[in-house]
Amino acid sequence: MDETRYEAVIGLEVHAELKTASKIFCSCRTDFGAPPNTQCCPVCMGLPGALPTLNRRAMELAILAGLALDGEIAEKMRFDRKQYAYPDLPKAYQISQDKYPLCRNGRLRIRTEEGEREIRILRLHVEEDAGKLIHTEAGTLVDHNRSGIGLIEIVSAPELHTPEEVSAYLRALRGVLQAVGASDCRMQEGSMRCDVNLSLRKRGEDTLGVRTEIKNLNSFSFAEKAVRYEIERQTALLLAGERIESETRRYNEATGRTDLMRRKESSEDYRFLPEVNLPVLHLLPEELDRLRKTLPELPQEREARMSKTYGISPNDAAFLAADPELSAYFEAAAKQTSYPVRLCNLLLCELLRHCPSDPFSSPVRAERFAELTELLGEGSINGTTAKTLLARMLHEDLSPRLCAEEEGLLQIRDPKALTEMAEAVLRENARAVRDYRSGKTAALRALQGRLMAKSGGRADPVLGERLLLSLLSASPSEE
Numbered sequence: 478m479d480e481t482r483y484e485a486v487i488g489l490e491v492h493a494e495l496k497t498a499s500k501i502f503c504s505c506r507t508d509f510g511a512p513p514n515t516q517c518c519p520v521c522m523g524l525p526g527a528l529p530t531l532n533r534r535a536m537e538l539a540i541l542a543g544l545a546l547d548g549e550i551a552e553k554m555r556f557d558r559k560q561y562a563y564p565d566l567p568k569a570y571q572i573s574q575d576k577y578p579l580c581r582n583g584r585l586r587i588r589t590e591e592g593e594r595e596i597r598i599l600r601l602h603v604e605e606d607a608g609k610l611i612h613t614e615a616g617t618l619v620d621h622n623r624s625g626i627g628l629i630e631i632v633s634a635p636e637l638h639t640p641e642e643v644s645a646y647l648r649a650l651r652g653v654l655q656a657v658g659a660s661d662c663r664m665q666e667g668s669m670r671c672d673v674n675l676s677l678r679k680r681g682e683d684t685l686g687v688r689t690e691i692k693n694l695n696s697f698s699f700a701e702k703a704v705r706y707e708i709e710r711q712t713a714l715l716l717a718g719e720r721i722e723s724e725t726r727r728y729n730e731a732t733g734r735t736d737l738m739r740r741k742e743s744s745e746d747y748r749f750l751p752e753v754n755l756p757v758l759h760l761l762p763e764e765l766d767r768l769r770k771t772l773p774e775l776p777q778e779r780e781a782r783m784s785k786t787y788g789i790s791p792n793d794a795a796f797l798a799a800d801p802e803l804s805a806y807f808e809a810a811a812k813q814t815s816y817p818v819r820l821c822n823l824l825l826c827e828l829l830r831h832c833p834s835d836p837f838s839s840p841v842r843a844e845r846f847a848e849l850t851e852l853l854g855e856g857s858i859n860g861t862t863a864k865t866l867l868a869r870m871l872h873e874d875l876s877p878r879l880c881a882e883e884e885g886l887l888q889i890r891d892p893k894a895l896t897e898m899a900e901a902v903l904r905e906n907a908r909a910v911r912d913y914r915s916g917k918t919a920a921l922r923a924l925q926g927r928l929m930a931k932s933g934g935r936a937d938p939v940l941g942e943r944l945l946l947s948l949l950s951a952s953p954s955e956e
């Protein structure tokens with residue numbers, strides 16, 4: 478099969494819940510996890526005669542998101558009714574922005590192994606969320622706590638091509654929305670969800686193939702897996718000479734495949750109408766300026782600053798900067814150690830595997846983690862001991878320095894003591910020594926392992942290797 482003949486063309490529609498205390502058109506609360514139907518009223522349940530009132534803070538947050546994505550903010554905004562009938566939408570229309578969205582022409586920079594790219598954002602608009610259907614054996618129930626929570630929908634241009642780019646885009650977007658406080662983007666709680674539009678085209682050609690839509694992906698890893706699967710599925714169909722059908726699909730977490738939800742016979746007609754119960758909004762330039770001045774440091778700026786201040790690689794800085802909690806933790810620890818690069822490596826390669834990520838939180842206090850890095854950086858402990866100590870620090874709030882001192886875990890760096898150990902290792906492993914001297918240099922590895930074992934894992938590995946090499950190159954006749 479020649480999979481490389483095709484290239485995927487992918488556009489994303491991301492919905493993020495606005496981080497307001499109350500809903501967008503009524504004063505009901507937005508707390509996650511409240512008992513079903515305890516946070517709703519006639520307005521958000523769409524009862525006849527109930528009138529919406531716009532939440533000012535929701536619009537401010539959406540504008541901040543648009544500014545942070547470098548978009549053009551509309552001076553005039555209007556809400557429209559998007560009409561469709563579904564059990565989670567009692568009004569039978571959703572209040573959204575069709576013709577006059579809040580923002581157009583933004584951009585988002587992403588970074589993958591392949592390098593940096595800028596993805597265009599076609600539009601960002603405000604709308605209300607629908608309720609949630611809960612399917613039980615007795616029947617389907619509706620929870621209206623989510624009905625009427627403010628959302629922003631962010632539509633990218635179809636400029637992504639790989640699963641890695643999809644995941645990088647989502648992470649970068651989450652970073653921006655979190656930085657300005659527009660949304661907490663907790664994917665597990667459904668406050669950020671993503672629809673994927675994907676088609677294939679022959680490499681080097683402009684004509685797009687028939688596209689499919691994958692609905693409601695709620696984690697970065699599912700999005701990446703769904704895209705990978707869908708590219709394989711469409712590629713196999715095309716190579717077999719079959720047609721791609723225009724359809725909506727759903728990712729199945731259990732099988733790792735996308736399943737058909739429904740065929741798209743024709744494009745959906747939502748019969749948009751202006752929402753007459755809400756006024757047309759005019760955004761004053763001074764109001765926009767006021768909001769612009771409140772923009773905090775954005776991930777891209779944070780990344781540049783962190784890379785410069787701490788000397789960490791641009792890729793690592795980008796990874797840290799995209800997550801406000803993670804970068805705050807790194808910076809709190811980095812201020813307390815002279816080895817920020819080691820700190821970054823230890824954080825990304827070791828600690829992160831043991832931390833919840835959505836949002837990030839660490840079981841190890843920043844100052845303790847800095848102390849561990851300091852021990853490693855100054856050579857008091859080696860990498861193996863650092864891992865051992867870290868494993869314990871995940872469960873108890875201990876000082877790694879005190880612990881290493883009391884339990885004799887400090888690295889052996891005394892040349893005399895190490896030379897004695899190295900000599901013993903050579904005596905006890907005559908065969909490996911002969912192998913090494915006859916040109917099988919790989920035998921050095923075995924001797925290093927023996928030295929490490931003999932020292933109880935505490936030998937300074939660099940000094941140990943140097944001593945072994947110098948003993949091995951000394952006159953063999955002494956044996």
Ligand SMILES: [Zn+2]
Pocket residue numbers: 500503504505516517518519520521522625
């Ligand atoms: Zn309400």
